[in-house]
Amino acid sequence: MTTTGGDAVRLRPPNNRLDGRAVRWWRTQWLLVFLGPVAVLAVLGALIAPARSWLLPPAGALAVLGAAGTVLFPRWWYGFHRxxxxxxxxxxxxxxxxxxxxxxxxxxxxxxxxxxxxxxxxxxxxxxxxxxxxxxxxxxxxxxxxxxxxxxxxxxxxxxxxxxxxxx
Missing domain, CATH: 2.30.29.210 (FACT complex subunit Spt16p/Cdc68p)
Structure with a gap:
């Protein structure tokens, strides 16, 4: 806390939010990050029959995590950035x-x-x-x-x- 002419000045949150399109921008970034590895695992699992049992489950898990992160995190971040x-x-x-x-x-x-x-x-x-x-x-x-x-x-x-x- 600082003082200006005897009046206390408190640190306050900045007033402005980011543009609402930032949420879609972040979601697209998340999709691009997760889409590549999921696609590689899924294609390899589909093409290599012996590896199917250990490639497809991680692809599915990564897809679920990526989808959850894509939906939840950008909206949450938007609420904090000022x-x-x-x-x-x-x-x-x-x-x-x-x-x-x-x-x-x-x-x-x-x-x-x-x-x-x-x-x-x-x-x-x-x-x-x-x-x-x-x-x-x-x-x-x-x-x-x-x-x-x-x-x-x-x-x-x-x-x-x-x-x-x-x-x-």
Whole structure:
């Protein structure tokens, strides 16, 4: 807790949620991760008769785990991820079991990047990466609408340009 002019200022959760399409983006990532191994095990089990009894059960178990994770985890993550940008700092809270709160003061920001991988492009999403002089690395806000991400990068660039400090 810090004080500003005698008033106590408490750390609070950032206000903004990610774009709702982030849930579908995460689900698609999960599907892609699990689909390959399940398909390989299932095809090999179907083609190699002697191995069928020990390839198909793991394929089925992996398919069930993958389906459960695909349905449950992205929605759960969406409830925990938050972000906010003020004139003073970038605030990001991520994680569901191990929550991480990152605060990047404007005076410490060195670069602002936006990234749109192929899957993010398909969902109209982007990631804003704020690089600081911190040993913990960059602060990332993944799962933003691509237009909002571009506007946010422009706003952060303008604020950091007008903020005194050397970003080191």
């Amino acid at each position: 972000w906010e940008v003020t004139e003073d700092a970038v605030y990001v809270r991520t994680g569901w079991l191990w929550q991480e709160w990152r605060i990047a003061p404007m005076s410490r920001i060195q670069t602002v990047d936006t990234v749109r991988g192929p899957l993010q492009q398909a969902f109209g999403l982007a990631t804003v990466t704020v690089t600081t002089a911190s040993a913990r690395g960059a602060v990332r806000i993944a799962g933003l609408d691509h237009g909002l991400a571009a506007d946010l990068a422009e706003r952060l660039t303008r604020i950091t340009r007008d903020t005194p400090g050397d970003a080191t």
